[in-house]
Amino acid sequence: MEFLSTNKVSNSSTTRFVNIKSLEDGVVRLKNGNLRSVLLVSSINFDLKSSDEQDAIIMAYQNFLNSLDFPIQIIISSRKLNIAPYINKVSRSAKTQHNELLRLQTLEYKSFIESLTDRINIMSKFFYIVVPFAPIEKSNGGILDKIIAAFGGGSNSKRQELYETHKNQLWQRVDHVAAALGGTGLHFTALNTEELIELFYNSYNPSAFVKKALKDLDKTEISRI
Numbered sequence: 001m002e003f004l005s006t007n008k009v010s011n012s013s014t015t016r017f018v019n020i021k022s023l024e025d026g027v028v029r030l031k032n033g034n035l036r037s038v039l040l041v042s043s044i045n046f047d048l049k050s051s052d053e054q055d056a057i058i059m060a061y062q063n064f065l066n067s068l069d070f071p072i073q074i075i076i077s078s079r080k081l082n083i084a085p086y087i088n089k090v091s092r093s094a095k096t097q098h099n100e101l102l103r104l105q106t107l108e109y110k111s112f113i114e115s116l117t118d119r120i121n122i123m124s125k126f127f128y129i130v131v132p133f134a135p136i137e138k139s140n141g142g143i144l145d146k147i148i149a150a151f152g153g154g155s156n157s158k159r160q161e162l163y164e165t166h167k168n169q170l171w172q173r174v175d176h177v178a179a180a181l182g183g184t185g186l187h188f189t190a191l192n193t194e195e196l197i198e199l200f201y202n203s204y205n206p207s208a209f210v211k212k213a214l215k216d217l218d219k220t221e222i223s224r225i
Contacts, residue, residue, distance in 0.1 A: 042187040060183035073130035133170040
């Protein structure tokens with residue numbers, strides 16, 4: 001097979017259609033200089049709550065929306081659940097069973113799960129909140145500072161200093177979202193760089209998606225990366 005030249009790969013690469021410049025420090029850096037943080041959010045079963053609890057959740061969510069002075073994105077990702085890791089775990093459990101009856105029952109359970117997933121598509125849902133920050137919207141300096149913020153000009157040290165400042169301002173927004181929405185009973189965690197890479201890879205390669213639990217949200221509260 002003949003490989004394409006470097007120039008051809010660069011020109012035909014799909015990355016030029018992706019607005020992401022880099023992923024670092026748990027932050028998505030876009031090509032226009034804007035920053036994004038992605039929060040993985042737990043879910044609650046609203047229907048199982050009492051009427052008073054439902055009213056409290058709705059009020060907390062309303063207060064959260066009213067407290068925002070910047071836009072956010074709420075994203076729901078639905079994927080077919082890859083049951084293979086669980087099947088492998090059950091198989092290993094069957095091999096370690098010393099009781100023959102329990103071993104047979106474990107194997108029967110494995111066969112039942114396999115036949116069930118063959119007939120029914122079991123879907124997994126992930127909930128995300130995308131918190132944005134645009135350097136130009138917070139640039140209070142002169143016209144030169146605004147140009148530097150918008151286009152990333154200036155020396156390397158100046159760009160790094162601006163990046164650290166903007167990143168801290170982004171985390172302030174993340175903290176605000178966590179505090180304002182915490183009254184709903186939801187749990188949050190900010191995706192780190194590795195998890196962001198996995199998220200975007202799975203988003204752009206849905207056929208290669210493999211379900212992987214990023215974090216245990218029931219045991220995690222929002223924290224800065």
